[in-house]
Amino acid sequence: MEKITLSHGGGGTLMHRLIDSLIVKEFDNAILRRKKDSAIFEIGKTPVAFTTDSYVVNPIFFPGGDIGSLAVYGTVNDLCVCGARPLYISLGLIIEEGLDGAILDRIVKSAASAARRAGIRIVTGDTKVVEKGSCDKIFVNTSGIGEIYYDKLEIDSIKPGDAVIISGTIGEHAISVLSAREGIEFSTKVKSDSAPLDRLIRKALLGRGAVKFMRDPTRGGVATTLNEIVSLRRFGISLDEAVIPVSDGVRQACELLGFDPLYLACEGRAIFVTGKKYADIVLGAIRKDAGGKKAAIIGEVTNDYRGKVCLSTISGGKRMVDMLSGEQLPRIC
Amino acid sequence: MEKITLSHGGGGTLMHRLIDSLIVKEFDNAILRRKKDSAIFEIGKTPVAFTTDSYVVNPIFFPGGDIGSLAVYGTVNDLCVCGARPLYISLGLIIEEGLDGAILDRIVKSAASAARRAGIRIVTGDTKVVEKGSCDKIFVNTSGIGEIYYDKLEIDSIKPGDAVIISGTIGEHAISVLSAREGIEFSTKVKSDSAPLDRLIRKALLGRGAVKFMRDPTRGGVATTLNEIVSLRRFGISLDEAVIPVSDGVRQACELLGFDPLYLACEGRAIFVTGKKYADIVLGAIRKDAGGKKAAIIGEVTNDYRGKVCLSTISGGKRMVDMLSGEQLPRIC
Numbered sequence: 175m176e177k178i179t180l181s182h183g184g185g186g187t188l189m190h191r192l193i194d195s196l197i198v199k200e201f202d203n204a205i206l207r208r209k210k211d212s213a214i215f216e217i218g219k220t221p222v223a224f225t226t227d228s229y230v231v232n233p234i235f236f237p238g239g240d241i242g243s244l245a246v247y248g249t250v251n252d253l254c255v256c257g258a259r260p261l262y263i264s265l266g267l268i269i270e271e272g273l274d275g276a277i278l279d280r281i282v283k284s285a286a287s288a289a290r291r292a293g294i295r296i297v298t299g300d301t302k303v304v305e306k307g308s309c310d311k312i313f314v315n316t317s318g319i320g321e322i323y324y325d326k327l328e329i330d331s332i333k334p335g336d337a338v339i340i341s342g343t344i345g346e347h348a349i350s351v352l353s354a355r356e357g358i359e360f361s362t363k364v365k366s367d368s369a370p371l372d373r374l375i376r377k378a379l380l381g382r383g384a385v386k387f388m389r390d391p392t393r394g395g396v397a398t399t400l401n402e403i404v405s406l407r408r409f410g411i412s413l414d415e416a417v418i419p420v421s422d423g424v425r426q427a428c429e430l431l432g433f434d435p436l437y438l439a440c441e442g443r444a445i446f447v448t449g450k451k452y453a454d455i456v457l458g459a460i461r462k463d464a465g466g467k468k469a470a471i472i473g474e475v476t477n478d479y480r481g482k483v484c485l486s487t488i489s490g491g492k493r494m495v496d497m498l499s500g501e502q503l504p505r506i507c
Numbered sequence: 508m509e510k511i512t513l514s515h516g517g518g519g520t521l522m523h524r525l526i527d528s529l530i531v532k533e534f535d536n537a538i539l540r541r542k543k544d545s546a547i548f549e550i551g552k553t554p555v556a557f558t559t560d561s562y563v564v565n566p567i568f569f570p571g572g573d574i575g576s577l578a579v580y581g582t583v584n585d586l587c588v589c590g591a592r593p594l595y596i597s598l599g600l601i602i603e604e605g606l607d608g609a610i611l612d613r614i615v616k617s618a619a620s621a622a623r624r625a626g627i628r629i630v631t632g633d634t635k636v637v638e639k640g641s642c643d644k645i646f647v648n649t650s651g652i653g654e655i656y657y658d659k660l661e662i663d664s665i666k667p668g669d670a671v672i673i674s675g676t677i678g679e680h681a682i683s684v685l686s687a688r689e690g691i692e693f694s695t696k697v698k699s700d701s702a703p704l705d706r707l708i709r710k711a712l713l714g715r716g717a718v719k720f721m722r723d724p725t726r727g728g729v730a731t732t733l734n735e736i737v738s739l740r741r742f743g744i745s746l747d748e749a750v751i752p753v754s755d756g757v758r759q760a761c762e763l764l765g766f767d768p769l770y771l772a773c774e775g776r777a778i779f780v781t782g783k784k785y786a787d788i789v790l791g792a793i794r795k796d797a798g799g800k801k802a803a804i805i806g807e808v809t810n811d812y813r814g815k816v817c818l819s820t821i822s823g824g825k826r827m828v829d830m831l832s833g834e835q836l837p838r839i840c
Contacts, residue, residue: 178606183636192634196612200619201598201629213630215595217654218553226597226650227633230641262548264559265534266648268601273511279529286533296534297546300560301525303516304838308563308643315599317559317650321550505637 179501185393185439186498211252211389214322221322223258225249228315232505234281236354238346238366241314242285244441247370248392248507249316250292254371255388255444257327257379258320260292265299266315271306281312292370294318326383334409336386337453338473339446341374341466342367343419344396345438348506349427360430362423369442374463378444384452390444392507394498397436399445400473400483401497410479413495415487419468436485437498439506447475512834518726518772519831544585544722547655554655556591558582561648565838567614569687571679571699574647575618577774580703581725581840582649583625587704588721588777590660590712591653593625598632599648604639614645625703627651659716667742669719670786671806672779674707674799675700676752677729678771681839682760693763695756702775707796711777717785723777725840727831730769732778733806733816734830743812746828748820752801769818770831772839780808 181188198206205213212225227248234241246263253260265285269278289296350366353359371390379385391399396418400411420428420435428435442465448456453471460466478484483495514521531539538546545556560581567574579596586593598618602611622629683699686692704723712718724732729751733744753761753768761768775798781789786804793799811817816828 176608178602178604178608178611178636180604180636180638183602183634189634193632196615197598197632197634200615201622201632203628203630205595205628205630206632213595213597215630217555217594217652218551220551220553222550224595224597224652225631226599226648228599228601228635228646228648230601230635230637232637232641261550262538262546262557264546264557264650265530266559266561266650268561268563268646269511269516271511271513275509275511278511282529282533289534295536295538297536297538297548298558299526299530299534299539301516301522301530302561302563302838303511303513304563304565304643305513307640308565308838309646310637310641313561313601313642313646315559315561315648315650317597317599317648319550319557319652505635505641 180504181501184498184501185398186500210256212256214256221325223253223256223320223322225252226317227252228313229507230313230505231351231507232310233354234311236366237350237363239368240281240284241312242281243288244368244507245314245316246285246288246292247368248441249318250294251371251390253318253320254375255390257324258322260294260318260320260372262297263289263294263316263318265296267301268309268313269303270309270311271303273311292372324379327387329387331386332447332475334475334477335450336447336475337450337471338411339448339457340396340470340472341444341460342468343421344440344443345424345435346421347441348438348503349424351506352503360423360427362426364423364427367440367442369465371442371444374460374465375444377459377463378446378456380459384448384456385446387447388444392439392441395437395439397495398498404481404483406481408480410476410481411473411483412476413473413483413485415485417470418472419470436495437502441507513837514834517831517834518731519833543589545589547589554658556586556589556653556655558585559650560585561646562840563646563838564684564840565643566687567644569699570683570696572701573614573617574645575614576621577701577840578647578649579618579621579625580701581774582651583627584704584723586651586653587708588723590657591655593627593651593653593705595630596622596627596649596651598629600634601642601646602636603642603644604636606644625705657712660720662720664719665780665808667808667810668783669780669808670783670804671744672781672790673729673803673805674777674793675801676754677773677776678757678768679754680774681771681836682757684839685836693756693760695759697756697760700773700775702798704775704777707793707798708777710792710796711779711789713792717781717789718779720780721777725772725774728770728772730828731831737814737816739814741813743809743814744806744816745809746806746816746818748818750803751805752803769828770835774840
């Protein structure tokens with residue numbers, strides 16, 4: 175490894191390589207090796223999920239959210255997709271000297287309001303201030319603890335025939351941040367999908383054991399998350415482009431800027447893998463949630479394309495969808 | 508509040524005001540209001556401590572430590588002083604684009620080695636990279652979870668006559684960071700005291716219920732920590748300057764640079780308050796630990812100086828020791 179590049183934080187192949195070659199190797203332990211969105215362990219007899227994320231999004235305010243609410247929802251969602259009920263969250267602030275107090279005020283209020291909406295309590299925190307020029311306005315770390323209530327998530331139980339469901343339209347978060355950062359206006363305004371997934375996921379799980387796997391497609395987007403699922407496994411995933419929900423605004427932005435929506439970060443969507451016979455029931459349950467109206471079955475686990483994700487395009491072709499390599503959009507979260 | 512200044516992160520009065528007026532007010536809940544070093548709550552029936560800290564120390568390597576080990580020990584110690592056994596820790600990295608991979612490697616290895624020494628497992632993490640110039644090399648967040656094994660810490664049980672103990676010499680961390688940052692060499696080399704406190708604290712507690720309060724005097728130093736104890740209370744603290752352990756190197760540096768050692772951050776020391784009759788027993792137990800050889804009873808809780816800390820100086824005078832106001836040394840941790 176020579177110099178650290180933006181791609182090392184992009185959620186794609188370089189980041190995975192860095193994590194595997196350095197972080198997991200040095201800190202090696204059974205919990206870390208599982209590489210879930212949260213660490214899972216027991217306290218007393220209670221199974222618990224524990225996760226952390228730092229937020230460096232630029233700009234700190236964007237249509238549909240800001241760094242304060244994003245930091246709360248992002249960590250809440252990492253707990254939710256592990257089948258946990260989010261309980262407690264920490265908030266660590268690194269602030270650039272000279273930041274306007276009113277801006278800090280807005281961010282803290284937004285985080286507080288997000289915590290109330292997500293039903294989680296911010297119970298501990300830390301504030302550091304660095305000299306002007308030593309950080310970019312404000313960085314936020316949140317770490318969260320949740321209690322596992324659904325313990326049937328097991329990537330090894332996924333098998334050919336299973337359905338892949340997305341809970342809503344993809345890519346709004348990335349496009350909203352990009353448009354705010356670059357000052358680009360699209361004819362259809364795009365708002366970030368940043369939102370807590372707790373209620374939607376509870377509906378999807380329904381206590382039935384139908385859902386085998388969940389993950390929120392953040393950095394690297396749906397393409398990267400699906401590649402994480404199939405990586406080194408004896409199955410592939412076949413995606414149907416025609417049914418992948420993409421809003422008009424995101425579609426326009428992608429056409430204009432040459433992005434592929436499959437690689438764009440979402441911050442309020444979840445991917446579910448369920449047994450085939452449960453797919454419609456789970457889909458129906460998700461659609462009952464206000465955040466799940468556009469949910470769709472977008473693909474199937476297959477015997478073909480082992481370890482890979484294959485997209486059947488609208489034009490009738492097929493192409494392999496790799497994990498994000500390099501960095502499409504830095505500082506998206 | 509107008510602009511955020513370095514003093515808002517300095518651990519002193521401005522930081523306390525910011526936390527009270529904004530953070531605690533907005534996130535208001537019973538756990539946060541207690542303002543302990545860690546949040547305390549139950550998971551199942553198990554009492555748990557949860558804490559977070561971001562580290563922005565400059566330089567990232569200093570005599571006796573680096574940002575990796577400091578981030579692990581700092582969070583471990585925040586758990587320990589709440590009477591918790593540290594169990595799990597998260598590691599969030601914010602890296603400046605262009606950082607040398609070898610530097611990251613050293614920091615990660617140092618954090619791993621610190622975690623092994625402290626008997627804690629790093630179970631989850633996050634890596635973000637920002638553009639060159641958007642952060643200063645690397646910032647590290649650690650959040651930790653521990654199980655409470657000593658539940659007799661209660662600031663309200665402190666009463667006049669109680670003894671105040673420090674576990675070792677003070678101020679080495681601040682002076683070591685300062686000397687590395689400014690390239691100052693003192694005739695006696697000063698190494699940071701950064702170290703895990705778990706074993707020392709276990710010895711001090713001895714299961715006897717003698718210790719009423721513990722805190723590690725980090726930002727703002729011993730003076731600020733003691734002021735936090737007496738603030739708004741019906742007792743004061745009287746300190747005896749002659750017995751406060753200060754190493755030769757720190758003493759020289761303070762004389763040269765005009766610092767007061769009472770305001771210098773420690774990263775491997777703890778302050779204990781115990782009933783008078785237990786003071787010598789607890790002191791003896793602390794001195795049995797390799798990190799506690801220089802421990803001393805430095806003061807007494809008094810009926811006088813209510814809400815204040817009074818120092819009897821070596822020259823025979825008395826002076827009030829306030830909480831740190833403003834910022835003595837930025838980016839010390």
